[in-house]
Amino acid sequence: MECRASFGVMLTAASGRVARDGDVRPETHLSEVAHAFAPGAALRHAARLGHGHINDTFLVELDRGGRGQRLVLQRLNRQVFADPLAVMSNIERVLDHLRRTLAGFAPEVRARRVLTLVHTGEGSAWTCDSAGEVWRAYLFIERARSGATAGVPAEAFQVARAFGEFLRRLADYDGPPLAVTIPAFHDTRRRVDALVAAVARDAAGRVAGCRKEIDLALEQQPLAAVLLDLHEGGLVPERITHNDTKLDNVLLDEITGEALAVLDLDTVMPGMALADFGDLVRSGVTTAAEDEPDCSRVEADPELFAALTAGFLDGVAKLLRPVEVEHLAVAGQVVTYEIAVRFLTDHLDGDTYFRIGRPGHNLDRARTQLALLRSLQRQQGAFRRIAARSAIEAGVGS
Structure with a gap:
């Protein structure tokens, strides 16, 4: 499996087929993916996050030289998103624009109002694991919960x-x-x-x-x-x-x-x-x-x-x-x-x-x-x- 590092280029499989999402358990690649976004960090703990129908999402806890950090890692479902790199290009542009619209707010406020993509050591907003699957990472927003309580x-x-x-x-x-x-x-x-x-x-x-x-x-x-x-x-x-x-x-x-x-x-x-x-x-x-x-x-x-x-x-x-x-x-x-x-x-x-x-x-x-x-x-x-x-x-x- 090959992952080509340029936007607009489709992922290709050496076997001539595109892997169906779920062919490889994503949990097996978490340490590898975490290292790409946080070189030198040790993976302390990982757990699935949310109840999405499409992508695989994990909350990971890292040890970065004695300092803890939590990231959200997501594996994109290539069966649904045929061009995941175009997805990532869109997201980068949208987040950049949203952040500019909040330019008058303090940095700590912007960090809670707009998602922050984590870049790899090479400066990319995405990475591929050894199975050729595309992953991204966001900073975990602390003291927040996902979604409204039904009926409130x-x-x-x-x-x-x-x-x-x-x-x-x-x-x-x-x-x-x-x-x-x-x-x-x-x-x-x-x-x-x-x-x-x-x-x-x-x-x-x-x-x-x-x-x-x-x-x-x-x-x-x-x-x-x-x-x-x-x-x-x-x-x-x-x-x-x-x-x-x-x-x-x-x-x-x-x-x-x-x-x-x-x-x-x-x-x-x-x-x-x-x-x-x-x-x-x-x-x-x-x-x-x-x-x-x-x-x-x-x-x-x-x-x-x-x-x-x-x-x-x-x-x-x-x-x-x-x-x-x-x-x-x-x-x-x-x-x-x-x-x-x-x-x-x-x-x-x-x-x-x-x-x-x-x-x-x-x-x-x-x-x-x-x-x-x-x-x-x-x-x-x-x-x-x-x-x-x-x-x-x-x-x-x-």
């Missing part, structure tokens, strides 16, 4: 505000164009087409066991065009967006509960602000887990929606157009539908994309998203009124 409006507000501010701070980005790290990421029509194709090929022999879910998903096809039609018609602009706005992707201060840094920047690229808000609603509007097996417990909470809307609009300030504000309530439906379709497609294909923890895990996830979608649709009138009231209070969209 004040914390939902903080996370939403952080994502809104993220959009606003990147609105004047004037550096080199960011790479599209996953093409057609929020093209919901293509996601539905992929589901239809998965049903037709029935690669894992699972179609018969989830006909109900397939029918429910296909009945909702008109949702797939809602945001795309706005964008293609020139009504909503392309912006630099996060594209993975889950509650877990913002750090909160352990003491104050204030939002700190936005995490998981792999999918930062051109997109729609409405998709970011929609994914935020999907993640934060219910107390049910994303894979809740009891769909009767999946309900959209108007108080949480109000907190998410108010926080997002506070963070984004005057950036959004009126038409974007008008579609905040439906955005949650669209992205919830899109993710339901993706989970269901992956289940039918044999769980090749999202990491699973049990048989039928992706089917449970799809069922949960479909249940949440139904709840959002039942309450859409109330949610539209909440969004309109939040916009008036924030003085945006007009």
Whole structure:
């Protein structure tokens, strides 16, 4: 396996195949990777960090000549990110820009509000292990926790505000164009087409066991065009967006509960602000887990929606157009539908994309998203009124 040290060059395998993520246990390379980012340091302890579906993330404790240091090491999933070096180029540019927007703050404040990439001894923001896998390292932000507590409006507000501010701070980005790290990421029509194709090929022999879910998903096809039609018609602009706005992707201060840094920047690229808000609603509007097996417990909470809307609009300030504000309530439906379709497609294909923890895990996830979608649709009138009231209070969209 070879890892070529230049951006824009794909990783290649001597055998002619690209290793599937998980072919080699990443834990076996932690000492090697830690040494690349901290030459001469000894690895004291390592543990998995977070519950991400895609990359492998570890918190490592190092001994650097008697001085302790904690880093976050992440192995990028090359099955998902075909060009991980383009991902890293994007992240470096985005972090540099965000840091400049906070130039008036003290260095210790900036270090808690923006992630800090650690560079190797050769000055690179990434390294390859002996199996050819790409890794990066961030400084661990102390006295912080990942994500809001489900069902707590004040914390939902903080996370939403952080994502809104993220959009606003990147609105004047004037550096080199960011790479599209996953093409057609929020093209919901293509996601539905992929589901239809998965049903037709029935690669894992699972179609018969989830006909109900397939029918429910296909009945909702008109949702797939809602945001795309706005964008293609020139009504909503392309912006630099996060594209993975889950509650877990913002750090909160352990003491104050204030939002700190936005995490998981792999999918930062051109997109729609409405998709970011929609994914935020999907993640934060219910107390049910994303894979809740009891769909009767999946309900959209108007108080949480109000907190998410108010926080997002506070963070984004005057950036959004009126038409974007008008579609905040439906955005949650669209992205919830899109993710339901993706989970269901992956289940039918044999769980090749999202990491699973049990048989039928992706089917449970799809069922949960479909249940949440139904709840959002039942309450859409109330949610539209909440969004309109939040916009008036924030003085945006007009």
